[in-house]
Amino acid sequence: MTRTTEREPAPEDVLVALADPIRREVLAILAREGGATSTSLAASLPVTRQAVAKHLAVLDRAGLVRAHRAGREVRYEADLQPLKRATRWMDALAAQWEHRLNAIKDLSEGSASP
DSSP: OOOOOOSOOOHHHHHHHHTSHHHHHHHHHHHHHSOEEHHHHHHTSSSOHHHHHHHHHHHHHTTOEEEEEETTEEEEEEOOHHHHHHHHHHHHHHHHHHHHHHHHHHHHHHHHOO
16 A cells, blocks of 8 residues: 655645645644544544545655555555655745845846936
């Protein structure tokens, strides 16, 4: 049940996975409780176990959860490393835009001087 791809999830994979409020709640529960099964997650969410399983599959493709089989149960745990990488990417993007906006400001203030 673990991810079969070896590639690191791209920031857009993480952002797409987190776009849904149920998936954000699933990830929050897993991070808070340290792990859970799809059945126990469904008990605390307004969706079915099958819907939770689909949401977990999306989170797994984004690298945000890990699945471990324990007997007949599959237990999921949060993996926040892809989220941290996406945050660093967004921070770098924000810094680039800040630099560009400052350059535009400097140009406009420089041309407004007599």
